[in-house]
Amino acid sequence: MVDHKIRIDFNEGNVLESVTYTLVSEFDLRPNVLRADIDGDGSGFMLLSIVGEEENVCRAMARIRDMGFSVRELSGHIIHDTERCWSCGACVSLCPTRSIHHEEGTMRVLLDTGTCIACGSCINACSVKAIQLEL
Numbered sequence: 001m002v003d004h005k006i007r008i009d010f011n012e013g014n015v016l017e018s019v020t021y022t023l024v025s026e027f028d029l030r031p032n033v034l035r036a037d038i039d040g041d042g043s044g045f046m047l048l049s050i051v052g053e054e055e056n057v058c059r060a061m062a063r064i065r066d067m068g069f070s071v072r073e074l075s076g077h078i079i080h081d082t083e084r085c086w087s088c089g090a091c092v093s094l095c096p097t098r099s100i101h102h103e104e105g106t107m108r109v110l111l112d113t114g115t116c117i118a119c120g121s122c123i124n125a126c127s128v129k130a131i132q133l134e135l
């Protein structure tokens with residue numbers, strides 16, 4: 001069993017529920033939606049954790065592409081430059097796993113690299129470029 005993190009982008013022509021249903025019913029996978037954002041025009045993205053057999057995950061990703069979704073696996077890791085960061089908090093609410101968070105007591109913003117899935121949601125929020133994705 002492996003745990004993959006993937007990002008699926010969709011447009012108004014696609015139906016979100018159909019993806020998770022397909023993963024379960026056709027590939028015996030266990031998907032967990034970490035975050036889903038939908039814009040006013042119906043387009044958006046979904047971050048998923050998927051547990052199952054490696055081969056099934058690969059086949060499922062191909063199947064999702066065939067359904068018309070853009071899908072990519074999340075890899076790499078995030079670097080948080082604590083010297084540059086001024087703990088403004090702009091990135092905190094965007095994190096689906098609460099990996100980048102305010103430290104209790106000090107309110108300093110810190111990154112827990114053990115839970116970060118490198119989804120990249122926090123990167124553009126940072127005006128001083130204290131967060132970088134390293135591939």
Ligand code: SF4
Nearest residue numbers: 095116117119120122
């Ligand atoms: S990349 Fe940023 S938003 Fe995504 S899980 Fe890691 S800290 Fe959170």
Ligand code: SF4
Nearest residue numbers: 085086088089091126
């Ligand atoms: S947005 Fe940048 S400066 Fe603000 S808390 Fe996050 S990492 Fe720090």
